[in-house]
Amino acid sequence: MAGTSRHDREMALNAKRQLTSCSDPLERLRLQCLARGSAGIKGLGRAFRIMDDDANRSLDLKEFLKGIHEYGLLMDKEEALAIFQRFDRDGNGSIDFDEFLITLRVNAPCRPCPQRHSALLRLMATCPWQPAMSKARRDVVMQAFHKLDKTKDGVITVDDLRGVYNAKYHPKYQNGEWSEEQVFRTFLDNFDSPYDKDGKVTHEEFINYYCGVSASIDNDAFFILMMKNAWKL
Numbered sequence: 001m002a003g004t005s006r007h008d009r010e011m012a013l014n015a016k017r018q019l020t021s022c023s024d025p026l027e028r029l030r031l032q033c034l035a036r037g038s039a040g041i042k043g044l045g046r047a048f049r050i051m052d053d054d055a056n057r058s059l060d061l062k063e064f065l066k067g068i069h070e071y072g073l074l075m076d077k078e079e080a081l082a083i084f085q086r087f088d089r090d091g092n093g094s095i096d097f098d099e100f101l102i103t104l105r106v107n108a109p110c111r112p113c114p115q116r117h118s119a120l121l122r123l124m125a126t127c128p129w130q131p132a133m134s135k136a137r138r139d140v141v142m143q144a145f146h147k148l149d150k151t152k153d154g155v156i157t158v159d160d161l162r163g164v165y166n167a168k169y170h171p172k173y174q175n176g177e178w179s180e181e182q183v184f185r186t187f188l189d190n191f192d193s194p195y196d197k198d199g200k201v202t203h204e205e206f207i208n209y210y211c212g213v214s215a216s217i218d219n220d221a222f223f224i225l226m227m228k229n230a231w232k233l
Helices: 002-019 025-034 040-051 061-070 077-087 097-106 118-125 135-148 180-189 203-214 220-231
Strands: 058-060 094-096
Touching: 002 025, 025 040, 025 077, 025 097, 040 061, 040 097, 058 061, 061 077, 077 094, 094 097, 135 203, 135 220, 203 220
Parallel strands: none
Antiparallel strands: 058 094
């Protein structure tokens, strides 16, 4: 649907504008991710997971620097070191990158987390009550979700999209490169969890996607108007 592409373009432009006057290393990193669209932070997470050879969901400084470099983010070593040290709170030379990505996503102040377990942090990463969005924003996002969820089972699938999202206007469908099913799956992948791309989008995953969009929009009224126009609510 055209609305998601428009959201990403607006987010990218806004993030690039803010980058010109931002000096905080962590915020600059976040804005560089948002300049790639709502999936930018998710993409950085994928880069970090590739660096995590032993799958312990923590990174040492070398892995952290390599992940930032591999993802193509512009940051000198001193800035990256300053960010790393803010998260290496016990001084053991490693950081929990789930916690790092959550902080990056919600744009919250960096502070000690009382619970360090990765399973809990992964749950937080898809929690619909992240502080990145006000209640008014969450409400309008859920209106869009309920419109797409035709079967009202709490999950958006390819079957839900039929009759709601017209794949025939997609350029790759028109040139014969993709089938209707592939267009639908690609659309769902925008919202699906990076940990489990199963072709099903829960309301938590849907809201998590819009947390990324919301992060670059200061005004609630504008965000709500944008959602209503995009989804014809």
